Structure formats: C-alpha cells, structure tokens
Amino acid sequence: MRAAVPLLLLVVGLLTLGPAASLLLGSFSEGLGTWGPFTWRKYAEVYLDPELPRVALNTLAFVLGASSLATGLGGVLAFLAVRTDLPGKGLVLFLPWLPMMIPHVLFAAAWIMLLNPTNGLLNLYLQELLGLEQGPLNIYSLGGMILLEALLDLPIAFAMLFPVFLALDPALEEAGRVAGGRPHQVLLRVLLPLLRPALLAAFFLATIRTLGAFAIPQVVGIPAGIPVLTTYIYRIISTGWNPDYGKASALGVVGLALAMVLAYLYRWATQKGERFATVTGKGYRPRVLPLGPWRWPLALLVFGLLFAMVLLPLATVAYISFLPYVVRPGPEAWEVLTLANWKWAVQDPVVARALGNTAFVAVVGASLGVGLSLLVAYVTHRRRTPATALLDLLTFLAFAWPGLIVGVGFMLFFVQTPLYATLWALVLAFVGTYLPYGVRPMNTALLQLHRDLEDAARTAGATFLATLRRVLLPLLAPATVSAWALLASQFARELGVAAVLARPGSEVLAVQLLAYAHDGLWGRVAVLGLLLVLLSTLLLAGLLHLAVRRRSPQAPPPQV
Amino acid sequence: MAKNKAFLFLLLFSALWAHGQAPERVREAQGEGKVVFYANITGVEPLMEAFQNKYRVRAEYVRVSTDKFIPAVLTEHRARKLQADVLQAPLPVMEILKKEGVLGRYVSPQSFGYPRWTRDPEGFYQIFAIEYMAILYNTRLVKPEEAPTTYKDLADPKWRGRIVMPDPTSHPTTIAWLVGLRENGVFKSDEEWTAWLQGLAANNPMFVASLGPTPDVLARGERAVGISMPKYLVTKAPAPLMWVNTPEGLFGSPRAIAIAQNPPRPNAARLFVDYWLSREGQKALAEQVGEYTLLQGTYPPIPGINKATVRPVRDLSDEELTRWSQVFARIFKR
Numbered sequence: 001m002r003a004a005v006p007l008l009l010l011v012v013g014l015l016t017l018g019p020a021a022s023l024l025l026g027s028f029s030e031g032l033g034t035w036g037p038f039t040w041r042k043y044a045e046v047y048l049d050p051e052l053p054r055v056a057l058n059t060l061a062f063v064l065g066a067s068s069l070a071t072g073l074g075g076v077l078a079f080l081a082v083r084t085d086l087p088g089k090g091l092v093l094f095l096p097w098l099p100m101m102i103p104h105v106l107f108a109a110a111w112i113m114l115l116n117p118t119n120g121l122l123n124l125y126l127q128e129l130l131g132l133e134q135g136p137l138n139i140y141s142l143g144g145m146i147l148l149e150a151l152l153d154l155p156i157a158f159a160m161l162f163p164v165f166l167a168l169d170p171a172l173e174e175a176g177r178v179a180g181g182r183p184h185q186v187l188l189r190v191l192l193p194l195l196r197p198a199l200l201a202a203f204f205l206a207t208i209r210t211l212g213a214f215a216i217p218q219v220v221g222i223p224a225g226i227p228v229l230t231t232y233i234y235r236i237i238s239t240g241w242n243p244d245y246g247k248a249s250a251l252g253v254v255g256l257a258l259a260m261v262l263a264y265l266y267r268w269a270t271q272k273g274e275r276f277a278t279v280t281g282k283g284y285r286p287r288v289l290p291l292g293p294w295r296w297p298l299a300l301l302v303f304g305l306l307f308a309m310v311l312l313p314l315a316t317v318a319y320i321s322f323l324p325y326v327v328r329p330g331p332e333a334w335e336v337l338t339l340a341n342w343k344w345a346v347q348d349p350v351v352a353r354a355l356g357n358t359a360f361v362a363v364v365g366a367s368l369g370v371g372l373s374l375l376v377a378y379v380t381h382r383r384r385t386p387a388t389a390l391l392d393l394l395t396f397l398a399f400a401w402p403g404l405i406v407g408v409g410f411m412l413f414f415v416q417t418p419l420y421a422t423l424w425a426l427v428l429a430f431v432g433t434y435l436p437y438g439v440r441p442m443n444t445a446l447l448q449l450h451r452d453l454e455d456a457a458r459t460a461g462a463t464f465l466a467t468l469r470r471v472l473l474p475l476l477a478p479a480t481v482s483a484w485a486l487l488a489s490q491f492a493r494e495l496g497v498a499a500v501l502a503r504p505g506s507e508v509l510a511v512q513l514l515a516y517a518h519d520g521l522w523g524r525v526a527v528l529g530l531l532l533v534l535l536s537t538l539l540l541a542g543l544l545h546l547a548v549r550r551r552s553p554q555a556p557p558p559q560v
Numbered sequence: 561m562a563k564n565k566a567f568l569f570l571l572l573f574s575a576l577w578a579h580g581q582a583p584e585r586v587r588e589a590q591g592e593g594k595v596v597f598y599a600n601i602t603g604v605e606p607l608m609e610a611f612q613n614k615y616r617v618r619a620e621y622v623r624v625s626t627d628k629f630i631p632a633v634l635t636e637h638r639a640r641k642l643q644a645d646v647l648q649a650p651l652p653v654m655e656i657l658k659k660e661g662v663l664g665r666y667v668s669p670q671s672f673g674y675p676r677w678t679r680d681p682e683g684f685y686q687i688f689a690i691e692y693m694a695i696l697y698n699t700r701l702v703k704p705e706e707a708p709t710t711y712k713d714l715a716d717p718k719w720r721g722r723i724v725m726p727d728p729t730s731h732p733t734t735i736a737w738l739v740g741l742r743e744n745g746v747f748k749s750d751e752e753w754t755a756w757l758q759g760l761a762a763n764n765p766m767f768v769a770s771l772g773p774t775p776d777v778l779a780r781g782e783r784a785v786g787i788s789m790p791k792y793l794v795t796k797a798p799a800p801l802m803w804v805n806t807p808e809g810l811f812g813s814p815r816a817i818a819i820a821q822n823p824p825r826p827n828a829a830r831l832f833v834d835y836w837l838s839r840e841g842q843k844a845l846a847e848q849v850g851e852y853t854l855l856q857g858t859y860p861p862i863p864g865i866n867k868a869t870v871r872p873v874r875d876l877s878d879e880e881l882t883r884w885s886q887v888f889a890r891i892f893k894r
Binding site for chain 1: 621622632636641766768775795799813832881885
C-alpha cells in the first residue's frame, strides 16, 4: 500500500494539476497560454473593484442558502427513504436523483415558465385561487435562485447521505433511548454526531458546486439583477472579444481557497476516525423506524414536495418538447403543437452520435472515476500522512474552479497532448474535475467501517486485494452505487469542460443542447434534455439491477 | 496604391483559378475528404448538408461560443493543432485573428456580388452579413398601431416593465449597437442619447444574457417589446413576433468568413468559402436562418425587410467595450 501513494499522487496529479496550473499561471501572467511576464495586475483589478463587495454578499447568501437547504433536504429525504416505513419508499429513493439528470438551463427555463411574476403558470393559478392582484411568487429573486440551486444540489446531498443511513448501527440509537433519551435528544446527541462527516462532506460538495454554478445565476440571476461570483466572472469574459481568462481565474481562485478551508475542516472533524465507525464485526441491520400516525401526513408532504420540485418541471420540459416556441398551455399552444422536435432528434445523425458518445463518457468515465476514487479514499482514510493530505488536496484542484473557466484550463493542458479533440480527453477531464463526487461518498462510507473487519481478514491470511473484494467492497456497495450514479449523471450532462473540448466525432448531448439553448430553440433543447434524463435513468436502473443481482445469492438470511 | 494593385491581382488570379480549375478543385477537395468549419451561428446545418450533397465533401461544423472563440482558436493555433479549415465570426474577432496570423489570404470569386466595403483590403476575409438588431414585439400583446415606431419610443413610460433586452453591461453586440445608434446619427447629440438611455433605464427593462433568449421572453408573453433580432421571425415561426422598421434604419455587427493560414485541407476550404458566399449558399442562409446577407438581391423571408436600410456599426475595441459597459452599468444601475 505504501507504493500506492506515490502512484496515486502521480495519476491524480496528472488529471487535476494540469488545468489548475494553467489557470493559476494565467492569472499571474500577461496573456493566457503564452506565459507572459509576471503580474499582480489581474488580482488588483478584480479584487479592488468597488462592485465586488455587493457581488460577494450576494454570493455568500446564495451559496450558504442553497447548500444548507440542499444538505438539509437531502438528509431528511435520505433518512425517510432508508430508515422509516414511509409509504412509497422506493420512489423516494429514485426521485431525488432526477434534478441531477436534467440539464440545469432547462430546469431553470421550466421554472421560469412556472414561476415568473408576469405570467408564470403557478403564479396565475395562485393569483386566481387567492384572488390577488398579481402573482404572489417571483422566481427572479435571491429566494428563487436559492430554491432552484438547492434542488439541483439536492441529489449530491442525497447521494452522500443515504449510504450512511444504511450503515448506521441502530444499537447506538437504542442505547440512547435506553439511557432515557427522548427521540429528539437521540437525534441531536447520537445521530447527528454520527452523521457529522457525511453532512460536512455533503455541505462541502454542495458549497463548491454552488459557488461555481452558472446556469441559475445566468438564467434567473441576470433578469433579477442579482450578480454573483460566476455572473461577475461571465461579465469579465464576455465583455470584449478576446476574453481574459487569466483575470477570470484570479477570481476563480476563491473557489480553490474555500475548498481548501472546507477540506481542512473535514479532515479536522474526522480526525478520530473510529468514533464514526458504526459497522463492526458484530453484525448490524438498519432498523426501520415506524412513523406511526405521522406516516401518511409525512408521505403526503414528501410526495407533494417531490411532485412540485421534480416532476412538475419535468412535465413542463416534456410539454415544451412538443412546441415550436415556448408558449403557455391554452388554445394558442393547442394550435401549434408539433412532433417536429422529436422527428428532428430521430433523423439528425449528430444526435445519434452524441447520444452514443454521451453514454460512453458516462459509463466509462464513471467506472474509471469510481475505481480511482475507491483507491484514493482508502489510502487517505487509512494513512494520515502529509503525502495523503496532499493527495486529498489534489482531488479537488480542478473541481474547485467554476465550470465557466475550468474547461479552458483543460484545453490549455490537453492541447499539449495527443489526446486533444478526442473522446478520451473528455473522459479524463471529467474524471479529473469530478473526482470529489467519487472520493467523498467513499470516504464517509469508509469512516463507518471499523478497522477490525479488515484486520480480521488480513489475520486470516487474505491479501489486500482479497480483503478489498470480499470484505470492503460488499460493505461499500451503497456508497459505490452513489458515487457511480453521481458521476455518471454528472458526466452525461456536463458542460463546462465539454463545451470547450468537444469536436466533431466527440460531440456529446449536453453541448448540442447548449447550442440550441443559445439559439432559443427550446423544443429541441427539451427533447435532448429528456433523452439525457432517459439515458441517466437507464444507467441508474441498470446499476441498481446489477447491484441487487450480485448481492442476492449471498444475501444473509434475515435476522429475527 | 501598391496594396490596391496587389489586391486586384489577387482578385483576378483567384477568379481565373476558380473558373478555370473548378472541377479540378472539386476533385482535390474530394480527395481531402472533408472541411472543418469553426463558427458560432444558428442553424446552419442545412447549409452544411447542401454543400455535402453537392460536392460529396463532408462538412463538419464546430460551434464555439463567442466567449471561447478566440481562446480556443488561438490555443489550437499556437500548439499547431488548429483543426479549422474555415472560420466565421463577428468582424472584430476576425480582425484579432488576422492580427495573430491565424487567417490565410483568399479572395473568393464570389466576392464580386458583394458591396466593395465588405472585402478586407488585404484579402483575408469577406464580410457577408450583418447581425441586424431591431425592436420586436409580441403581436398578441401589442397591436401594430400601438407598437413603437422609432428607437426613441422605447423610452416612453408606457413601456415601463414591458421591455426585454440583452444585458448592456456585458453583451458586446448590444454595447456596440447602443453606441452605434449614437454614432450613426439616430441621436443628434450625446445629451439626447444619454437622456434616451436614462429613459430606457427608467422603464426598468428585463435583462437577459444575450440576444438568444430575447424572443422567448417575448413569445411567451413575459414582456411585450424587446431589443432583439428580426431573424427570429424565421427561426421562431410561427411565434407571434413582429419587427419594427424604424425610419432611422437597422444596425448591427458585420460577420465575416475566412480560411485558416495553411488550412489542413486547402482545396476543401476554398470550395467551402465559395459555396458559402454563392447565391445558393446565401439564399439558404437567408431563408432558413433569417440572416441579413450582403449579397445584393437576397433577402430573408421577413415581411418588409427588403425595404429596410441595414447598416453596420463600428467595431469597438475591448477597451472601449469595457469602458461603455461601465457607463451603461451606471445608467442602468446594475
């Protein structure tokens, strides 16, 4: 294992250091890509801008609001789906993944149609229902931005937390109750401390993602007149024909700094790893908590929420896919309803090729990503040395940059290699950028496993690989599913990197989709978006099927 | 004078070359197999397909968004990995690429159909269209007789809360357009222009990131009037949109096409530029994409567009764009 650390440092370094270094160098030199003379000018210009404090305040509210809401909501949904007898649990396990699969621009467009203050459908409905002068809700607001971004980040938190709930030893909660704790005391003093690593990790990922998110700030924030970090960066690179990505990178460094702080916090909070180990040699089985009289009201609330937040926008997207231009439902829409967008998608050879490429990068990328993440998470978890701390840092070096600029970093890097303009460049750039989506779930899951399990296997003479295969992997299965699903659905709709690196032959759906969104051909955008959702759903279903089939023959007899 | 002579010679030479050896060039282009086209332009796929069917040379379109166009092209060019044979972009982008040595000289024999000012004097690019902007309105919300008739009408308080436009603090084409209105005499003085901008700002227009989203906001009735592009009447049909033929004329940024310096497939590159600039190519561009082409006698299928005067605005340098963006940020309080 000692030899593995330098090897992993090399591999992860190659994947993430190249683009990060390109961007950092660009931020300190005149010109980008040509490495001109050293300068502080770009930093001085962006950080001394009198407008920055307002942007920073908006960003703070947006990022904290959305990532807290996403983490909280994801936690509650994961808990209800895994640990309670909520009716329709299976659906609660699936639905929260959907926002991860919908391209964000499309998600925003659907919500604007539902909640814009002038003629948003929900607004008109509420206005009539409540007899108001105007629609009560306004999507073009900080609250609207936070809500949408939180929904988009929700799957990340959900994916981080549901494997943790699966592996919580109910004996601990029972001990709490036997000691006289009331349910809320058990929650606060037993469960929450045990969940701390997972909650922190989920918050970490959601925070960095929100900081770098562009779709919601662009589509909702610009009309709302609420600039945040990414729209501010966008202004730097779009005002002018020869954009200074170095200057944009000087601002993007904020993400890197924040990621380092959060990673340090996480490492500090999980210092005494054993405290979080709930899976020991004793055997455990997650206990189902009866909700009692709360069962149906809670189900109503959860499904109402999931309907409004996930299915309604998806239905709106499906509706848009049958229109030549976006129009509200009614006689006007009825007149123009068309199958043209679907016909186009079936006939256009680029769509078919892009679909194939997208499936390829999703499956191959996610598999590579999960494999690498497992090794990285294991090594950083078991060995706390400066070298593994460095490895941990390297994993989010590319992730911490806003999507708007990280693609340019990869372009500057890959153009020096023979991989440029190939599908493999996309796959490697994706893995390099989204490694934390794999490493973080694995890391928290590993924290729950007591070291005794491995030691027992090693004492019994098993090699490291055998221990990994026979002991660790089966126990890590839920986290592996999570990581794979997160990575695959992210790769399927990824834009920041793909928009810069995709070339003829390596087209992916998301890039096609973005081009049509730029042209405002929302019917086509909707069709491509639904294809993406379908693809991701199939992948997720296939994965779950595989996981269930592999586990069932060896499943232990039910404990009584 | 010497420059002019050289240019004439170049023109004559290319015309002879094109006419005399056209079948030869087609054969050689076919031997090269394909042509790679870098641009950021809507819906040109039918044009690519028509080229492919006509010459049996595969046409690959790489769409690079404007904010990444120069970084991507320059990065590839410097690493000697530029994949493009032909490039197409707004004129200011072409000027930068020309200065950086990315473009090659080629004067297409088809250039003759275009006004004289559209040719690069040094023979690097050919301007073929203007990204023409205009006032658009939703015909279900606004009757033709109520619609604005001049740019000045946009400052009328009756449009308060009913206008959509691209963000004038970041969208370069819109910045150049607003400055162009002043420089082309729509407003007689800076004071008049500034007062108009303040009136427009007081109407609290909704900002979107670029021109692309403006017709949607109009079509779905979220706003009634917008600063947008008439070409959306073609690409968005049958959306309830109409354009306003302002007496001051329409303005926009010129678009140009060029071949790369030492393109990987030189014959296919020239063949493609010739086709693009030909009447067949420009007709397709006008009819299917609604572009305002500068090839004389070709118009997009937009009612009344052949009566409009469409004029190019001046290129603004990146420094000027940044400066105006700050001015507009103050006026529009963003």
